[in-house]
Amino acid sequence: MRIPLTLTIVLFWTCFTMFGQNKQLLYDFVEIPQSAMVNPGVDTDFQWYAGVPMLSGVSLQAGLSGISVNDIFSNDGLDINDKIRDRAIYGMNARDELSGTFQIEILNFGFRGKNPDNFYTAGMYIEGDAIGYWFQDYAILGFEGNADKLNQAFDLGHLKTRGELMNVFHVGLNKKIDNELTIGVRGKIYSSIFDFNSTKNKGTFITKEGVNNIYSSTVEADMQLRTSGLNGLKDASDDGTLGSTITKRAFFGGNLGVGVDLGFTYQLSDQLVFTGSLLDLGFIYHSKDIKNYTLNGKATIEGIEIILPDAAADPNEDFWQELVDDVEGFVPFNDNTDSYVAFRPTKLYSSLRYNFGEHVDNRANCACGVNASSNRARAKFVNSAGGQLYVINRPRGPQVALSGFYQRRFGNFMSVKTTYTIDKFSYSNVGLGVSIQAGPVNMYAMADNLLSYGNLADSNYASFQLGLNIISWGKK
Amino acid sequence: MLSCLTLLSCIEDQDFDQFDEIGVTPTVEASILYVEAPESLVNASTQANVISQEFNFDAFSSNVFSKRVLDGTITYIVENTTESELSVSIELLDVDGNVLDTVIIPVAPAPMEMQQVDVAYGSSGRSIDIIKNTSSIRVEAVNISGTQSASTAAEPKVILKSSGKFRLEIVQ
Numbered sequence: 001m002r003i004p005l006t007l008t009i010v011l012f013w014t015c016f017t018m019f020g021q022n023k024q025l026l027y028d029f030v031e032i033p034q035s036a037m038v039n040p041g042v043d044t045d046f047q048w049y050a051g052v053p054m055l056s057g058v059s060l061q062a063g064l065s066g067i068s069v070n071d072i073f074s075n076d077g078l079d080i081n082d083k084i085r086d087r088a089i090y091g092m093n094a095r096d097e098l099s100g101t102f103q104i105e106i107l108n109f110g111f112r113g114k115n116p117d118n119f120y121t122a123g124m125y126i127e128g129d130a131i132g133y134w135f136q137d138y139a140i141l142g143f144e145g146n147a148d149k150l151n152q153a154f155d156l157g158h159l160k161t162r163g164e165l166m167n168v169f170h171v172g173l174n175k176k177i178d179n180e181l182t183i184g185v186r187g188k189i190y191s192s193i194f195d196f197n198s199t200k201n202k203g204t205f206i207t208k209e210g211v212n213n214i215y216s217s218t219v220e221a222d223m224q225l226r227t228s229g230l231n232g233l234k235d236a237s238d239d240g241t242l243g244s245t246i247t248k249r250a251f252f253g254g255n256l257g258v259g260v261d262l263g264f265t266y267q268l269s270d271q272l273v274f275t276g277s278l279l280d281l282g283f284i285y286h287s288k289d290i291k292n293y294t295l296n297g298k299a300t301i302e303g304i305e306i307i308l309p310d311a312a313a314d315p316n317e318d319f320w321q322e323l324v325d326d327v328e329g330f331v332p333f334n335d336n337t338d339s340y341v342a343f344r345p346t347k348l349y350s351s352l353r354y355n356f357g358e359h360v361d362n363r364a365n366c367a368c369g370v371n372a373s374s375n376r377a378r379a380k381f382v383n384s385a386g387g388q389l390y391v392i393n394r395p396r397g398p399q400v401a402l403s404g405f406y407q408r409r410f411g412n413f414m415s416v417k418t419t420y421t422i423d424k425f426s427y428s429n430v431g432l433g434v435s436i437q438a439g440p441v442n443m444y445a446m447a448d449n450l451l452s453y454g455n456l457a458d459s460n461y462a463s464f465q466l467g468l469n470i471i472s473w474g475k476k
Numbered sequence: 477m478l479s480c481l482t483l484l485s486c487i488e489d490q491d492f493d494q495f496d497e498i499g500v501t502p503t504v505e506a507s508i509l510y511v512e513a514p515e516s517l518v519n520a521s522t523q524a525n526v527i528s529q530e531f532n533f534d535a536f537s538s539n540v541f542s543k544r545v546l547d548g549t550i551t552y553i554v555e556n557t558t559e560s561e562l563s564v565s566i567e568l569l570d571v572d573g574n575v576l577d578t579v580i581i582p583v584a585p586a587p588m589e590m591q592q593v594d595v596a597y598g599s600s601g602r603s604i605d606i607i608k609n610t611s612s613i614r615v616e617a618v619n620i621s622g623t624q625s626a627s628t629a630a631e632p633k634v635i636l637k638s639s640g641k642f643r644l645e646i647v648q
Contacts, residue, residue: 075491081499145502147641213507214553214639303507303638304531306615309517312529320532455488 022390023059024403024419025433025446026465028275028351030380031415032435032444033110033469036121038349039277040172040184041263044119047474048111049442051467057105057125061463063425066096066134070458089143092134094158095396095424099131105467106167110174112474119174121186126250129345130163133396146207146217156203156221160395164195164342166284167250172261180267184277190257190284193249194229195342199395213302220298221331226340227293228255228286257284259344271381273353280344287339299330343393351388351405355381360409382409388419399424413437419448425461426452433465442469500647501546508533508550508638511615515558515632519624526562526617526634530569533613537571541644542608547598548642554591555635556583561621562634571611577602583617583634586627598643607642 028042029035033049034057036042051057071087072080108123137154146154172186203221210216229249236245248254259282266274304319311317360380384407391398401423409415414436421429431448445466452459509531518526535541554564562583568576581593598604617634625632 069490070488073490073492073494075489080494080497084498142502142646143500145504145644147503147505207505210507210510210637212512212635213510213637214551215505215507217506301507302510304509304533306509306511306529306531308511308513308527312527315529318532320534454486457487457490 022061022392022401022403022421022423022463023465024388024390024401024405024421025417025431025448026059027277027349027388027390028353029407029415029417029433029435029444031409031437032442032467033121033471034105034108034444034465034467036110036172036174036184037108038279039263039265039275040121040174040186040261041182041265041275041277042174042184043176043182043265043267043273044110044174045473046110046112046119047472049109049469049471051105051108051123051469053107054104055468056108057103057465057467059463059465060100060102062100063423063461064096064098065424065460066092068458068460070455073457085143089136089139092136094134094136094155094160096134097131097394097396097424098134099394101127101129103127108469110172117176121172121174122170124167124169126165126167128163128165130161131345131394132161132163133158135159141205146205149207150215151206151208153204153206156205156219156223157201159201159223160199162195162197162199162342162395164284165193166195167191167193170261182265184261184263186261188259188261188280188282189252190259190282190344191250191252192229192255192257192284192286193246194227194233195255195284195286196225196227196230197342198223198225200224210302212305216300216302218298218300219331221295223295225293226286226342227291228340229289231291232289255284255286255288257342257344258282263349271355273355273386274351275353276350277348279347279349281346283341283343285339285341290337290339292336292338292340294334294336295331296334297331299327301327346393348391349388351386353384353386355384357382360411380409383407384409390423417446421448423461428452429461431463437471440470440472442471443467498647499645501643501645503548503641503643505639505641508535508640509613509615509636510638511636513617513634515560515625515627518558518560518562518619518634526619528614528616530612530614532611534611536607536610541642544644544646545598545604545607546643546645547596547600547604548607548640549597549601550595551639551641552579552581552593552595553635553637554581554583555637556588557586557627557629557632558625558634559585559627559632560619560623560625561585562617563620564615564617564634564636566636566638567614567616568606568610569612569614570609573612575614576606576609585621585625586629586632 023038026035027038030042067088072083103125105125110119110121112119135158137158141154169189170186174184176182201223205219208216236242259280261279263277268274304323360382388403390401401421403419403421405419407417417433419431428451429449430451433446435444447464449459449461513526564581564583566579570576579595597607
């Protein structure tokens, strides 16, 4: 059943609330220049390339583990509150997440140096990244409350989230060391637009049988929310200067950071290739427009306590206000403007690729061949298959995805790659990517979790990437 | 490709109007007031109130609570280890000092069973507006036996405990 409006709603929800980061289709897709963005040591054979500004690389990825739109909004006749209770509040756990990223390349180009073994890349892209783990105990408290849950400790550490928006400037070098090894490095400058994180929260809220009164309520908290840039953006929005403020921050006017990408491609044999990359090994130092909030301390209350006759000494004594003041004193909610360092979510990719079948003519300006020993670019095979590993550092620890892939080249005109990926979002993620080379024009498009398109509302993960480049291999 | 996928994609029947049916109504409970009077105070007031005191209590009338509370129960527990018979009354007062509700608990001399009184407010009890407008609580205890207590208990005293259990409407 096709419902365009509903589809639009689901796509919107999917794209903007569910995020992941794995680019398993783009990784090691050597026909596409943007593959260097996920492995600066990719085995490239271009003479030069130039991405079409704003269109060379657009990617949006979304992931939600533990639940789907269909689980809540399916027209199944069940009470939605029962579905929320059973499938969200108790069906998910604190490791389930809403997370993701988007990237829009503004500029991206690369060229081969005088030394043909060196390939230089540079560019700029906007990246947004956010993750929020399922705050299960907060949800239980909010949905059901603390009544009849004596001695059940609600974990305040379930609040764990971070997000950021930044502009990234990058310059990279891809160097062919010999016929087996290509390495790459890319330096990055992060120009932050805003950042927030609350990832190291600890504490509990618990209701017990009281020592004096019927119940005692204890809160023990060590919580912190750090933000940079948000207040300035709010002020700019009020002043009507939001656009100029964002632009200024995107071009070194905000908080800055540095990072590096590393990568390599190693030819284990004529047909077997091992690759790896480490991305966004870096940090941003936030010192401007900081606003941090803390909640730290411990308090146990049993309501207003009146112990006579002492308590009657002052008939005007406000015991309620004293109780409130005591709680605020023992568990103070403070704010500060302390600078902080936020590390980027570092990503690790690795792959093992086996090439087989017929050869495809190499377009590079060289005497290329399968058994070439000194040329900079090997001839490609029609088929490639293998496996990929992806790991990203997240607030609750590394997340891993494993992919199997098959790539088929149709001459130098088209290349198709399909992947099967398992991760915490899905065990049935089948993706498809296509790169088409029409003369110097390269177009690519990728999407994954295709099986979920049978019922988009039941999808836990979706992503797409597309781009447009001009590529030259030099004169043959 | 994305366009093709979108055009070819399907979606099972979803009913987003269900969103309007989401109701978040947690039930919260906590202690309210604890009053403890020793035997000496009871004996010192054989012809008068053991206690007659008004306590500010803004928790109920605060917007975060009063605009969301649907119904609930206040539980009072009285323990008496003195040998005096007492009458304990609890009055809920509004911001102007008007009495909104009164609960009277007769308390037998020790040895007594712990006496518990549950007062419901809302759909199955007294008006929930009483709770919404309560700004202070007045507690009075009268020694109606008019006798001196000479309890052999370790620390004879009269204790009033209380707690509230209320259902709140966070989202409807």
